[in-house]
Amino acid sequence: MWVVFVAWVVLIFLYPLKSVNYWVKDLCNHTLATFLGIEGAVFLIFSGPILVIAFLSIPYLIISRKQQLHHHEKKNSGKYGWSHRLSTFPVLVDGPFGVVSAAEVIGILSVIVFVIWAVFVYALRDLTILEETELTNKTKISYMLEISALSVGLIGIFCVAFLFVPISRGSFLLRLIDVPFGHAVRYHIWLGHLTMIFFTLHGLLYIIAWTMDGTLLQNILEWPESGVANLAGFIGLVAGLLIWVTSIPPVRKHYFEVFYYTHHLYIIFVIFLAMHVGVIFFSIVAGSIFLFMLDRLLRFCQSRNTVDIVSATCFPSGILKLVLSKPKHLQYNALSFIFLRVKEVSRLQWHPFSVSSSSLDGDQIHLSVFIRALGGWTTKINENFSSISRADESLEDQLHLHPHINVEGPYDHELPHHLMYENIILIAGGVGIAPFLAVLSDIFHHMKQGKPCLLKHILLVWAVKRSNDLSLLSTTDMNVIHSNLSNEVKLEFHVYITQESEPPSEAESRLDDNAIKSFAFPVANRRNMLSGLVGAGNNIILPGIYLITTTIGFLILVGSLNTFYINTNNIPIGWFHGILYLACMAASVFIFGGSVIGLWHLWESKFSQMSCDQDLCQHYNEPEIETRKDLCEYLASSTTIQYGIRPNFKDILESIQGHINVGVIVCGPPSLESNVAKQCRSLNMRRKIHHTIFHFHTHNFHL
Structure with missing residues (x-):
């Protein structure tokens, strides 16, 4: 999994280079007439790794479940695991990000480095293209804005490739890295802001360029049979902007219903994104969206009870x-x-x-x-x-x-985590x-x-x-x-x-x-009990079957679509191909995934009914x-x-003495989190080699 992940990240970093870009295009041309279609190579390169990691996490979680507790016992006795300190060492405690651990800071810096690198490479490439063209100054400015808009849009596409991963609540990926959904939702918020910054800039640059050319309305309404559908992109951008504006903290806090209802426009955003960028670029983000669709169907079925x-x-x-x-x-x-x-x-x-x-x-x-x-x-x-x-x-x-x-x-x-330390402080x-x-x-x-x-x-x-x-x-x-x-x-x-x-x-x-x-x-x-379709718990095999079956079904549908319709009828690479590709994703989730969920639900209903009949005579005894x-x-x-x-958290934490690991778990308002995190950071930074180290955890959910 580490090999796949590192190779995937390296490829994403190198993609802005012209040589890597040509290599990907060459692979696409080789798969054009196969059942994979022109999108096959892009899907395998950019969406395949995230699915492979999800598949490998199934046996990993099954095999290592009993070993992990022993691993943590060794990690927390004596020597301190550096990776464990990164995830529990608060670095930023005040500001718009809330309490941010060292591991999260590394992740944020990695994204910033990628953005700066991609902007720099694309800017050099765009300037080179501009120098090779013979245009008037006004036309050059307009052309520069258009190619810059395209580059900014590509960076936004890679942000979307990660955007849906944190909000897949029961995802194997979150279970693999042991990140609860309450924490992962913060990453979705950060990625959402970054995505909309680039997509908004992408749209604005095009609008300015078209206004300079006097073709604004004509270009916005353009929806050709092949190529990019500008009107679809405009509709998707408007949906994204509505989501973005209503998700800022003042609206989210005081008008939660507006934030919550508007967020369902993500369906419009994804549909029109597929039609705007077409099947090739949509294949870059297909993996994370597919995993989100799988999780969303599970949640929908569980919540019906x-x-x-x-x-x-x-x-x-x-x-x-x-x-x-x-x-x-x-x-x-x-x-x-x-x-x-x-x-x-x-x-x-x-x-x-x-x-x-x-x-x-x-x-x-x-x-x-x-x-x-x-x-x-x-x-x-x-x-x-x-x-x-x-x-x-x-x-x-x-x-x-x-x-x-x-x-x-x-x-x-x-x-x-409350069982992984010899000493814990619950605040x-x-x-x-x-x-x-x-x-x-x-x-x-x-x-x-x-x-x-x-x-x-x-x-x-x-x-x-x-x-x-x-x-x-x-x-x-x-x-x-x-x-x-x-x-x-x-x-x-x-x-x-x-x-x-x-x-x-x-x-x-x-x-x-x-x-x-x-x-x-x-x-x-x-008689009506909570369903076990979603959630971590100890259920791994059935969700694993659900994931594998649905993925195989998706490949079958896409292969059939390309073999019997796209290739034989010479369907152009445009908005129609993109929406058919998205339809295959949805159909595989509902048909193949729905079948697994149906069998799963029948088994669970039978098991729960037997349990219910056995326990029906038991009364719940509320503590007196x-x-x-x-x-x-x-x-x-x-x-x-x-x-x-x-x-006084400083005195409370300093009262713990010895060469030990102490787990500090906080559940309360943000001010309480920041106060405790600040003291943990201060004591950890001032500590000597044989002094106590405090591992900071929060148990909160902030939307």
Whole structure:
């Protein structure tokens, strides 16, 4: 995989050179009359590597799954793996990029170097072409703008070749490099900005050139049978600009619906890109778009299922806990998140939430999340369940009142990072405690079952605004976890209540306790479980069959198209050929991929039904809600609770001494991430050879 990847990257860097460009054109001419078609060579050279790496990642993940944990055990004991430090060493902590690791900085610099190199080479080539032409000064300027626009467009095409890789949520590529979708979406945002900069410049240069020639309208409306379809490019550029403008932070933050709905114009963007550039240049980006289409169909099929709600708990701090039904065979790491859609609120919007339960918990047929009422979408959901809890109807009647929920995921790291260190520091802000409750439960079950776990010390730091947020701990049996972990691991809690100067009175505690409403829905109706079509977990073989079958189907359709239609009818290389090529991609995904998904779904339904019948008599036992007094007594005996102050992360991190690796995992607002990352960076840069090194991880999802 490294050989394929390095060769691929080197070829992309060298492509702007005239000699490499001619070599690719020569290969295209040799495949012109074959079943591969003129696009065959381009597809194999530029899209083939990404598919080959995806194929090879299937056996790699299967074979190395058991070996990877042992590999990390050796890596994190004694000698420090340099590659591991690059991915967990924060370099940039403030600014528009957020917290950026050393590995991400290297990636950003590599892209910048490629852009500068490509612009430089294309500029030299364009100047050489210009010197060889005999034109007037005005015509030379116009011609220079046109050939510069073409060069800029080519750079944009290579950006698109990577653009769709990070947003393939269940992609083998993301699992291979162990990048969760919550992090990968940032790379998509960065690549999206870069892509639209070049495509916008590409369009502007042409518009200026055509305006100088007095042929603007004529050229924009041009849609020839062969060659470049300018009108298709103009339509695609307008769609891209709408996506770009509505994705800037102010719009995305304050008008999320506008951002979300407009982003679906990517379908128009891809279709008209294929018609504009034609089959040859579209073959450069076909690999990543094909993988995205595969992932999108899986997500669509998974999200059709309505998942049953097992129970709901409403807390006075505006937080809702939902427990959802899942099949027993569906496994996931503790630091996972899922996407939820509630039809009664919006049929299109999907929002991510951290999973607050371990797949090893109890009967293993439930998954829970916490939802804090912040925006309009989450507020409506909380109000809906609050009204159900106040209703006078029986539970059977309430079953028809609760919202219909669809789920995508869970998505997570391929490896559980919280089990890879001897010492971990979990830093949470507010409802960010949710995934760490899953982490504590997961560690407890790993040790109980004798599974590999390096942990010797856990420090949990939790900053909340008010003490009523402490009731979230009552949803987990903290006494059992603490008493069992304390035999194997040193477990410390540091709680900071920032907006209260003293503990609440007994009357206030009773009032908050009465405000906690928990209710369960009937077990007999709990038949619809979360599907395992998407997500990391332990399912590799079936997604691998899906990927390989669909790719073979795509090659069969393209080969048949070229053999029986394109070559025999001498179809010109233009917009029609490009849209037929894209149609083959879509048809292979729906026909061949859909067949695999259908069989997969039948197997999963049968397996889940058997599991459901066996477990139907089991009732979900929500941990008994402790009173505020009992909970505070427990916390006082096992934690440090401080009122009216914020945590001093410099002192907290410096309190860890020794020649050890410490995993620091943060879940909270961006300001909390930046603060902790800044301290980790400072201590790592000042550390001596035998001092502690802090490995920074974040568990957040920012759109």
